[in-house]
């Protein structure tokens with residue numbers, strides 16, 4: 237069963253075709269890595285999945301409904317690439333606000349703060365946090381509603397190895413509890429932490445499969461090399 | 472629409488404002504200063520008595536127009552609007568939350584400026600003072616609603632600020648405060664007829680002279696209608712899907 241089904245999706249941004257009739261699927265319960273170089277269309281695809289991207293053709297189905305449908309809004313959690321939280325509020329104030337919008341409890345706010353390891357900074361104003369801390373506030377806001385599908389745009393950028401490991405552990409825990417995760421990244425060393433991969437380049441799907449499948453198909457030991465080989469065989 | 476979400480939005484906007492005491496001081500202090508200046512300039516005479524009440528009632532319009540358009544623009548550029556649009560939040564919740572928050576700020580602003588003007592400065596109105604305050608709040612909501620709408624057409628905060636003179640100054644010039652509407656060229660009066668601030672001014676002027684009449688009811692209805700139209704226009708500019 238696929239949690240997300242992308243069918244010949246075509247997106248035009250600023251007069252340029254950014255996604256070229258892209259089709260792919262994301263399995264339920266997977267931690268799917270969305271990888272590709274900068275500008276390849278990762279954020280655009282993510283925006284289409286959460287239903288905020290205007291599309292020129294094709295479609296996206298999410299948990300059985302068209303992307304962006306009203307009934308999906310409580311079931312999908314979204315973390316934008318640039319932290320989308322209020323700089324002039326504290327961590328806790330930010331999360332309490334988003335929790336009221338989602339109808340989540342105060343306890344859930346505290347849990348989410350703990351999940352992103354921000355308990356000590358919970359009463360600090362977000363504008364005075366570091367970039368990585370701010371990104372974690374934004375991530376916590378996406379976790380609040382205990383969504384069935386979590387769509388995270390580069391959630392681990394700028395974080396140290398310990399935090400990164402903790403977050404990936406959290407992602408897998410959430411998947412074990414039944415959630416589906418889509419995590420974008422342009423660092424290949426994160427690919428190995430995913431149970432499935434979508435590689436995109438210039439708005440086209442280069443390959444999809446598990447890390448092991450991609451290794452086997454390309455004969456490369458490192459996923460970096462696998463990615464490069466896929467590009468070479470294409471062109 | 473959900474009351475919980477509307478109130479959450481209003482509480483959040485107010486919490487953001489509370490973090491910015493200088494802005495609050497300016498919102499309340501500047502109109503006080505201007506009323507005092509007006510009084511000193513005209514030595515408390517008829518010009519002050521004529522222009523004082525409209526100034527009191529129209530000031531919240533200008534302030535809330537600016538504050539709302541900038542706050543909303545920030546919401547658009549910071550990505551928080553994009554996040555909210557993926558959440559179970561009706562556009563009307565967002566608009567009503569903003570309107571409610573800034574109406575509350577306007578209550579405080581109008582109350583303080585009224586206390587100063589009617590108390591210390593000796594401003595006098597024939598009608599009820601509370602009507603002046605109520606009209607001030609209605610004008611604040613109108614300003615907020617228009618601010619929300621124009622924020623959609625500004626890409627930067629510089630642009631948003633420039634919308635203020637463009638949208639507000641012509642209305643203040645043509646509302647009848649500076650030149651009697653009867654004395655205006657016909658085409659100018661037609662324009663004046665089409666601008667919401669004309670009715671807001673007329674209601675305030677009628678309160679000042681205590682000659683409400685049926686025209687006052689018309690004025691209030693027009694201002695109320697304009698608020699609804701501006702909110703509808705604002706809602707139309709809030710898009711869940713963007714390019």
Ligand SMILES: Nc1ncnc2c1ncn2[C@@H]1O[C@H](COP(=O)(O)OP(=O)(O)OP(=O)(O)O)[C@@H](O)[C@H]1O
Nearest residue numbers: 249250254273274275276277278279280281422714
């Ligand atoms: N708001 C926009 N208006 C017009 N074009 C845009 C806009 N945002 C992105 N693009 C274009 O769309 C293409 C894909 O951008 P996108 O943000 O999806 O890439 P990405 O893979 O997420 O990159 P990165 O890893 O740097 O975040 C790029 O060519 C970019 O220039």
Ligand SMILES: [Mg+2]
Nearest residue numbers: 278279280317
């Ligand atoms: Mg991106």
